[in-house]
Amino acid sequence: ETGVTQTPRHLVMGMTNKKSLKCEQHLGHNAMYWYKQSAKKPLELMFVYNFKEQTENNSVPSRFSPECPNSSHLFLHLHTLQPEDSALYLCASSQDFMQGAANEQFFGPGTRLTVL
Amino acid sequence: QQQVKQSPQSLIVQKGGISIINCAYENTAFDYFPWYQQFPGKGPALLIAIRPDVSEKKEGRFTISFNKSAKQFSLHIMDSQPGDSATYFCAASKEAYGNKLVFGAGTILRVKS
Numbered sequence: 001e002t003g004v005t006q007t008p009r010h011l012v013m014g015m016t017n018k019k020s021l022k023c024e025q026h027l028g029h030n031a032m033y034w035y036k037q038s039a040k041k042p043l044e045l046m047f048v049y050n051f052k053e054q055t056e057n058n059s060v061p062s063r064f065s066p067e068c069p070n071s072s073h074l075f076l077h078l079h080t081l082q083p084e085d086s087a088l089y090l091c092a093s094s095q096d097f098m099q100g101a102a103n104e105q106f107f108g109p110g111t112r113l114t115v116l
Numbered sequence: 117q118q119q120v121k122q123s124p125q126s127l128i129v130q131k132g133g134i135s136i137i138n139c140a141y142e143n144t145a146f147d148y149f150p151w152y153q154q155f156p157g158k159g160p161a162l163l164i165a166i167r168p169d170v171s172e173k174k175e176g177r178f179t180i181s182f183n184k185s186a187k188q189f190s191l192h193i194m195d196s197q198p199g200d201s202a203t204y205f206c207a208a209s210k211e212a213y214g215n216k217l218v219f220g221a222g223t224i225l226r227v228k229s
Contacts, residue, residue, distance in 0.1 A: 098215075
């Protein structure tokens with residue numbers, strides 16, 4: 001595997017379900033990100049982890065719970081979601097968050113989430 | 117002030133033509149302006165980026181023009197090809213404040229052959 005991988009690629013869940021999204025980066029990076037991508041809207045940064053520590057939480061509802069057990073893996077735990085949470089969830093990684101924008105963010109292909 | 121406004125929302129260009137996508141920002145502290153390209157089923161990928169110390173940057177058929185006084189920047193795709201059909205996102209950030217990109221809403225480009 002190379003780059004940034006995400007599983008599953010598609011997920012359909014009911015509002016009472018609990019599910020998790022997984023992201024893995026094979027680039028040796030230290031920063032990982034979760035974004036939400038909705039149609040015709042800008043990518044929304046949700047969470048940032050730098051060296052396994054959460055550095056950004058953009059006022060994301062508590063029904064989204066991130067976990068970063070090591071620099072290569074990032075999870076997004078989902079529970080009691082709403083239909084408006086249906087979107088493409090993208091994971092990204094970069095060398096280091098605090099080194100500034102000079103280091104490129106590499107994105108995974110995303111998980112298409114549908115909440116019924 | 118954190119927004120980046122992108123236009124047009126969608127664009128159809130004939131093969132060989134020039135595709136132009138525009139972005140405007142308000143926050144004068146932004147000092148890094150990348151463009152990302154996203155194909156269906158894929159995540160965005162960095163295409164080209166510019167910093168405000170230059171007014172233009174060219175990489176192959178892709179050029180960023182930057183107007184600091186107008187707080188605008190644009191992507192020009194010369195000799196557009198059907199393989200350029202994708203969604204393009206502009207973004208901006210303040211390098212001193214980490215790798216926190218603010219994205220535009222995206223432009224869906226279709227190049228007709």
